[in-house]
Amino acid sequence: MNSLPCSPGVDFKKLSLMEALDLAVTVEEEARDRYVELADALSIAHTPEASEFFRKMARMEEKHRVALLTKRRASFGDRPSTVGRLQIFDIEAPDYDTVRVFMTVRQALEVALQSERKARAFFKAALAETTDLEARFLFAELVAEESDHEAYVLAELARQATDPWGDPPGDPADYSDEPVSQ
Amino acid sequence: MVVDLVLGMAGSGGDGVVSAGESLLAAVSSHGYHAMMTKSFGPQIRGGESSCRVRVGTVPVHNPGGALDAAVALNWEDFLKFGAELELAPTTVLIHEAKAGPPPEALVRRGAMPTEVVAVPITELTNQSAGTEKAKTSVVLGLLCGWFGVPEDGVRRGLEKKFAKKGEGLLETNERALKAGIEHALANPLRSTKRLAPPPTHSPKLLCDGNDLCATAALFAGCKFFGGYPITPSTEVMQTLAKEIWKYGGTVLQAEDEIAGIGAALGASFAGLKSMTATSGPGMALKTEIMGLASIAELPLVILDVQRGGPATGLPTKSEQADLFQAAFSAHGDVLRPVLAPISVGDTFRVTVEAFNLAEHYQTPVIILSDQEVAQRKETVEPIDTSRFTIEERLAPSASDLVDYRRFRHTESGVSPISHPGLAGGSYLGAGIEHNEKGDPTASGAEHARMNEKRFKKLEPLQHRRDLFDVLGPSDAPFALISWGSSAGVAREAFELARAKGLAVKLLIPRLLYPIAVPVYREFLASVEAGLVVELSHQGQLHKILRMQLDLPAGLRSFCHSGATPFRPDQVLAELEALAAVGVK
Amino acid sequence: MDTATTTCGATATPKDYSSALKPIWCPGCGDYGVLQALYRALAAIGRPPHEIAFISGIGCSSRIPGYTTAYGFNSVHGRALPIAQGVKLANPDLQVIVAGGDGDGFSIGGGHVAHAVRRNLDLTYLVMDNQVYGLTKGQLSPTSPKGLATVTSPLGSLEEPINPLLYTLAYGAGFVAQGTPAEMPGLTALIEQAIRYPGFAFVNIQSPCVTFGQEEQQMRAHKAHLRPLASLGHDPSDQLRALDLARSYGKELHTGVLYRNPNPPPTYDALVRERQRALAPEAKDRSRLLDVFLQK
Structure with a gap:
């Protein structure tokens, strides 16, 4: 079976277009949920700007998911999805350890950048493994789209760099109170 | 003829003194007498000295009694060790093994020496009749039958039950020893004329x-789970449940x-x-944190604390009533949990069922504050009509409760x-x-704050549980006795003695110790000028709690002493009379 | 083999096990990943949430039951295991999971571990081991490495850490594994296998404390250094080899199943049930219970 480490149980050699679409939808769904989770954690931890940025990312991933889902429904209707969340591990979703209390928006952008790159690499690898022509075409499209996302994040980063305040030096936590005990 | 007889005996571990006491108890209870037995041991696990005392009455007996009517010493060394448990008076008939010689100087020096001291060649009689020293206590039982009117056939049946499974020979041996004891007694009448009156009825007892x-x-x-750890004197509860549950x-x-x-x-x-769960004082201390958890999580749980002398290891085999503060107050945060105390063996049934009912009904931990004496003394109990008990179950959520279920809904x-x-x-x-x-x-x-209020509010009805209190005597009596746990039985007898002497006294025995049912106490104390709160502890803990939560009559004071030695009814009576004498002035 | 993937095909989804309560862990905490792995493992097994009792003690990680839709009990410090045993014995049909941190499980509650293991109830014990006290803000924990300077060991600790893997193996646990949220598919599979193991199953989860943990115990370091036991060719039925591997706790980050008893003995709860069934015919009517004391 030709599976990738972060998507155990998915056999790319035999992947059909519908299965590839299901996979892509699930990847976007996971990324959306993760951004919401991280945004929640950051907002509880009084890091509102980064939190807000992650919510924006969540909205973006949701848009992408809906687009893919529409495509899938158009071709294959409401047949149950062939890929479940149990087979998807942090493909586009940022790892939990990428966030920190009091992180800046710039740092949050870096997280998103890494995630988009991670996703692109995944779809690229999938493209290499997959034999079905239509599925290959989809993965190629996804690689391109993730590149676009990456470009968007890079542009945002560039805009941030012109921020007259810049990033605080060192660990942002140095400028804060101790975390509050329960 | 007497309606009440207190017998005591002591010997070394192998003599079978406690076993003889058990036979005696079985004999009299099967005849319809009321009786209770307390036992006491040396610190050795096996082979130490041991003693027991049996109180038999034609009327209910509420406590182990005061000085003995008859004492049996198989040897002086062991007998002397139980000075407090086997109290002598001039009226006691002191029976001793002849070969041990006359009462030693140490005993005489204690004072209150019996006027009738009887030497019996117990070992010799046993050897002659049974051919072995092992049946010594059967000779003693025979003596008690012959001299004090202990029912002979009851003892004989007791021996049958005990030895039937152990082989014919053993039963016959003991029967011969019993007979020898009886014959010796009949041949050597006592000066004392104390003989047990026949029981009024032949009603069967537990x-x-x-x-x-x-x-x-x-x-x-309906208890379905017991979690515990062995600790004296509560372990028998776990042992029994481990067989039955x-x-x-x-x-x-x-x-x-x-x-x-x-x-x-939990x-x-x-x-x-x-x-x-069941434990004693030291275990209670360890369980305190989880009791707090049970309170805040509002989970039903029954905790039995069989009190012993404390703190720490203290007096592990002796009774004391000094865990009341711990039961009522040992908590972190604002906690209120019911504390119930049984006053006798028979009462333990009712109090235990009540504890489960309260726990389930109010979703709270409930402490049963028993004590070593109530827990370990063996006693006749009038048959309990179990059909009059209701069994409570916790309040289950209805279908509508389960729509957006709120477990701690106000x-x-x-x-x-x-x-x-x-x-x-x-x-x-x-x-x-x-x-x-x-x-x-x-x-x-x-x-x-809202949740604390909820957790306190739900227990408010306990304030009005009059059925958890015994109130005896005229409602306008100026003198009062209040007592709980094993001491309550002593207070009860003192109360009856005082009433017989014409003293205007009333008695309050709470089973519900905490929360303090203020209305019940207020009503009881309305007429009271003076009285005693009788309890077995150095501090007089119930008295202190009452003072904390009520305006007590100036003359209501604590009558207490440290554990190990229970009160005697005559002690309480004397104290009450002294108080009344001052009060009358 | 410990590369087993999570079972697919169950109709439950991870979301079914996620409650509305938002975790209050620090952003970046390893426990977020553990929670996600747990949701997935529970979905893979597919028991309805109300048939799961999730018991914890006190600590950051002990908050975890509240984030699930299972029946949870966030009890007191160190006592999750005894409480969980009571739950399981009361109703063996429940799937009982116990969770807590290294302080909860191996310090204040350390005395209970040996007994939970020897009783062998069908419980799953997940310890989120971060080698530090996070909730109380950075004190020495029972698994902190020797020499660690913390607020309570400012000059460096003088004692050796506890070795949770070696302990539980030596006590005789039938299932002992170690995972990290730095490797999510593996962790998910481990939790699932632990729950499925019929007996006491222990998973030591190296879950970094992002706020008070050391640099070399963060996820980044885990990702760089973790050594899957499968890649070492370890046979999980080899108890002696498992003991040997466990000795490198704190030095190597082995992930996977260290030991799984290939012939699991009957569990305590199963034996209890058997005894209850066997003795049920001897039950007396409630009204006859006192007859044993009757003197005739």
Whole structure:
């Protein structure tokens, strides 16, 4: 079976277009949920700007998911999805350890950048493994789209760099109170 | 003829003194007498000295009594060790092994020497009749039959029961020894004329100790889980349940420590079962944190504390009533939990069932504050009509409760419907952390205040549980006795003696020790000018709690002493009379 | 083999096990990943949430039951195991999971571990081991490495850490594994296998404390250094080899199943049930319970 480490149980050699679409939808769904989770954690931890940025990312991933889902429904209707969340591990979703209390928006952008790159690499690898022509075409499209996302994040980063305040030096936590005990 | 007889004996471990006491108790109870037996041992695990005292009456006996009517010493060395348990008076008939010689100087120096001291060649009689020294106590039983009117056929039946399984020979041997004892007694009449009057009726009775009855009551109440750790003097409860509970679909877990014992019991309650743990003072201290958890998580749990002398190891085999503060107050945070105390072996049944009912009804830990004497003395109990008991179950959520289920919903009574794992729609987070109605953790002071109020409010009806108090005597009496636990039986007898002497006294015996039922005490104390709160502790803990929560009459004072030696009715009577004498002036 | 993937095909989804309560862990905490792995493992097994009892003690990680839709009990410090045993014995049909941190499980509650293991109830014990006290803000924990300077060991600790893997193996646990949220598919599979193991199953989860943990114990370091036991060719039925591997706790980050008893003995709860069934015919009517004391 030709599976990738972060998507155990998915056999790319035999992947059909519908299965590839299901996979892509699930990847976007996971990324959306993760951004919401991280945004929640950051907002509880009084890091509102980064939190807000992650919510924006969540909205973006949701848009992408809906687009893919529409495509899938158009071709294959409401047949149950062939890929479940149990087979998807942090493909586009940022790892939990990428966030920190009091992180800046710039740092949050870096997280998103890494995630988009991670996703692109995944779809690229999938493209290499997959034999079905239509599925290959989809993965190629996804690689391109993730590149676009990456470009968007890079542009945002560039805009941030012109921020007259810049990033605080060192660990942002140095400028804060101790975390509050329960 | 006397209606009440107190017999005591002491010997070394191998003499079978306690076993003889058991036979005696079985004999008289099967004849319809009321009786109780207390035993006392040296510190050795096996082979130490031992003693027992049996009080027999044609009327109910409420306590082990005062000085002995008859004392049997198999040897002086062992007898002397039980000075407090086997108290002598000039009226006592002191029977001793002849070859031990006359009473030693140490005994004479104590004073109150019996005027009638009888030497009996017990060993010689045993050897002649039974051909072995081992049947010594059967000779003693024979002496008691011959001299004091202990029913001979009852003793004989007792021997049959005891030795039937151990082989013909052994039974015959003991029967010969019994006969020799009786014949010796008849041939050598006493000067004393104390002979036990025949019992008024032949009604059958239960014979058991408080721990046995507690375990049985737990099964009766529907207890399905026991988690505990061995500790004197409560272990028999776990031992009994460990034999029986499986039959009823229950489980006993002998845990690795006191904390795990109550932890497992609480877990079982969380899972929906009626559950209990048992311990003594030191174990209570260890269980305190989880008792707090049970309170805040509002989980039913019964905790038996069989009190012994403390603190720490203290006097592990002796009774004391000094855990009341611990039971009522040992808590972190604002906690209110019911504390109940049985006053006798028979009372343990009712109190245990009540404890389960309160725990389930109010979703709270409930402490049964027994004590070593009530727990371990063996006593005749009038048959209990179990059909008059109701058994309470916890309030289950209705279908509408399970729509957006709120486990800690504020209700008028303060009691909220409780779900348990396995019930669909009832999932919630049980927590030691403060929580909102749903059970979700909160750090809000206002929420905490509301929840504290709920947890206190639900127990308010206990203030009016008059049925958990015995009130005896004229309602306008100026003198009063208040007593609880094993001391209550002594106070009861002192009260009866005082009433017989014409003293205007009344008696209050609470089973509900905490929360203090203020209206009940107020009503009782309205007429009282002076009185005694009788309890077996150095501090007089109930008296102190009453002072804290009520305006007591100036003349109501504590009458207490440290544990190990129970009060005697005559002591309490004398104190009461002295108080009344001052009060009358 | 410990590369087993999570079972697919169950109709439950991870979301079914996620409650509305938002975790209050620090952003970046390892426990977020553990929670996600747990949701997935529970979905893979597919028991309805109300048939799961999730018991914890006190600590950051002990908050975890509240984040699930199972029946949870966030009890007191160190006592999750005894409480969980009571729950399981009360109703063996429940799936009982116990969770907590290294302080909860191996310090204040350390005395209970040996007994939970020897009783062998069908419980799953998940310890989120971060080698530090996070909730109380950075004190020495029972698994902190020797020499660690913390607020309570400012000059460096003088004691050796506890070795949770070696302990539980030596006590005789039938299932011992170690995972990290730095490797989510593996962790998910481990939790699932632990729950499925019929007996006491222990998973030591190296879950970094992002706020008070050391640099070399963060996820980044885990990702760089973790050594899957499968890649070492370890046979999980080899108890002696498992003991040997466990000795490198704190030095190597082995992930996977160290030991799984290939012939699991009957569990305590099963034996209890058997005993109850066998003795049920001897039950007396409630009204006859006192007859044993009757003197005739």
